[in-house]
Amino acid sequence: MAFPSSLTLCMFFFFAIFHFCNSLSTSQDYLKLPLLHKNSFSSPAQLLSSDSHRLSVLFSALHGGHRRSVKSPLISGASTGSGQYFVSLRIGSPPQSLLLVADTGSDLVWVKCSACRNCSDYRPGSAFLTRHSSTFSPHHCYDPACRLVPSLKPSFPCNHTVLHSPCRYEYSYADGSTTSGFFSKETATLTTSSGKEAKLRDLAFGCGFRVSGPSVTGASFNGAQGVMGLGRGSISFASQLGHRFGNKFSYCLLDYTISPPPTSYLTIGSGDQNGAVSKSSGMNYTPLLTNPLSPSFYYIGIKSVSVNGAKLPINPSVWSIDELGNGGTVIDSGTTLSFLAEPAYRHVLAAFRQKLKLPIVAMKPKLSFDLCVNVSGVRRPMLPKLSFRLEGKSVLSPPPRNYFLEVADRVMCLAMQPVKTGSGFSVIGNLMQQGFLLDFDKDRSRLGFSRRGCASP
Template structure:
């Protein structure tokens, strides 16, 4: 996730497990297709967005069911939520879907069957003791080497036979989740009414969770995080071993009512053949291996290429810079030199629209569109490596922060200590296919409405 300032359109994804998807030539299940539920609440600005970017800048140790995406503007979060059924019997949990991290973790409770209302709010956490299939990894287990550990946490030959694997995941704003790195059964429902069980899903059972990124307003309603990053412990990696090393999703327009349905799909043949799908190579940053980097060659506003030095988009020897695609970030963040050029170009394009008597806190550009039946807002385009062009409509980078007030939903970031981010608002209405097998990102304006 990412952000440094104001208000947000926080979108929630709920990946509920639904349809069975198969290839055209076989009846073998090849992917999981989950319905996504999107909610788009407006929170008090700067706070929520800054938490977003801190979350993305975190330290990360580095056939087929479907899941729908529906819009429901009402919550107060800012993320996409995944519905995960964990344990035996299954417990329903909502996790933030985050392509910017690897670890799957949930808030855990040590309550047993005698828990009182005073000690446990029903549905607020995963009850490990209520599951017959819950088991912490031992500190000697190989998966334990894939997560960061608390200070002074040791596992050596003097460790007791049942010493659990302890993890501690820290974020740049000081937020922390820690507990036992564990394994559990997850239950997937298909539209045919059958249940499929995936055993030994590795996840963090978090008994201590603190800090704004994981407990503040931007985390409203969430029980944890589902990492969809590129590392071996992410949800997409663990399921990829069974369903293919590919996943895709589509985020529908948050302004549409009633909310449309779309899907997160994990596996091969994630969609029927989509026309006009374009690809750009996924790049790697050895110092930040979890992230999905793409290469930007140039940026245009209303077709006019901006004079931005190409070096602005490169990753330096310290691992800073570059551009990340992230479902867990609401707004888009551009390296400061590029942002200034984009902002100046947008200001020139909207100078005929009425200005506001008072600036909107946290935004550098806002316009009054009252009385304008079809306001003409500038269009931003990114030319990517591979000569593909990602050109979202203006509604993907202008948001209504007050009645008839539209603000530019892009923020600057210091590329010397961070990176640019294409957030989930900018991704709306596009089918995005993360093909990890071929190390490429596919995108198309066609395919979101496919059944």
């Protein structure tokens, strides 16, 4: 998912009316939502296709102009080849559970609603049944909230004299995918870290009556009933809950290759992945940068890259954001592989080729991996060690399994791809993020990361 190219947000503070029905026990409560893996990737080719599609949507969106806590499980979309993570959200009265794509690259929370005209999946639980909820209501088209999403073209003009004139939205993605329907409000039922049930009234979300395009109907969306936008905009799930939970969220993605797969978690608030309040010990921080042309994305600044401790001769300008909004590096939960600006990628690729002592394997062209090695008979393959020196004097040093992917029996490939200079930004995907606790602190505009914050499976 990516932020729609045409969206210009008006920053209203109507979210101040959001509140919880029942009180939370302590100031250290937080929300914890599980992120669960289904299976390993179905095929490298499908993974590359899905990532390439998402990347084009993210890049196109760039030029379009746009104290307590809660914890919830994330379910990986790896079985579809997409590498996306899903999260279960309970909305409505009584609550209905829906599976949403957890996406740091977009803002809108939306679900397929029962009136969806072209949704192919009509199994029980495949859509939100508005008629079964006593608390569902669309925003009026004259509500300030309605200005936070792009509206349908003037074929549905707003009539302020009509009591029930709903806010009609149309959220478009750069590949032509859309979701449209009523921008609405509903009660969300959440469970805090202390085990108490809390109800968030007036969660703003899109009730989708029509969805179209590969981003929202293709293989990468299999099993999902909508999207939980976690971006930096005011309508994202993280922002709507942020006022109650310290305006921060975190997640820890555990190794998808383990069977059965362990449960990863999305935490809204100040809790760590083990249920305690997060401490700064062991946490490294780097500033979250802002790109005015793409305000929803979480940018970080890379200063240099090293392989086996040797700094690569990459021009620092490769990592900067230019006056057109190109460049920079985005942390994205919805992309699996990592993508580097081509000049940087070529240096990394050359350094890896030089350092590798394992037999290089030629893969089929359709797989598009530039470097693969045969690790047969090697219990612990010696793979080059990659590290990123970031703004704020922090260093991100992921283990080799975060950037070498086993694409066939005993064949491992470099899970990185090049991005043409000037065509967009570099992306740190969710594979590179595995095993790190990532803490998105929006108030302090910083990203924290630590290998010590993830619970062992």
